Amino acid sequence: MLIVWIIASIMGILLDIACMKFVGICFTVGAYFALLAMVADYTVSAQVMIFLFISICVYLITSPYIKKFKNNKKKERI
Numbered sequence: 126m127l128i129v130w131i132i133a134s135i136m137g138i139l140l141d142i143a144c145m146k147f148v149g150i151c152f153t154v155g156a157y158f159a160l161l162a163m164v165a166d167y168t169v170s171a172q173v174m175i176f177l178f179i180s181i182c183v184y185l186i187t188s189p190y191i192k193k194f195k196n197n198k199k200k201e202r203i
Contacts, residue, residue, distance in 0.1 A: 130160040147191045155180030
């Protein structure tokens with residue numbers, strides 16, 4: 126599972142670089158927490174649940190700030 130979580134975090138970073146929507150950071154943080162769960166010897170199903178839970182939580186927490194940031198950028202252009 127180590128390779129799966131490393132690939133998930135790299136894909137999250139690449140997703141952020143490619144589309145600049147800051148969604149990939151959620152997957153990256155989730156993958157890091159799942160990687161920590163793997164090191165702590167959690168089961169694979171627990172790792173996946175941790176990955177999903179952390180990714181969703183990070184998205185829900187950061188999405189209002191990202192929308193606010195993007196709206197401010199659009200106002201500066203006008």
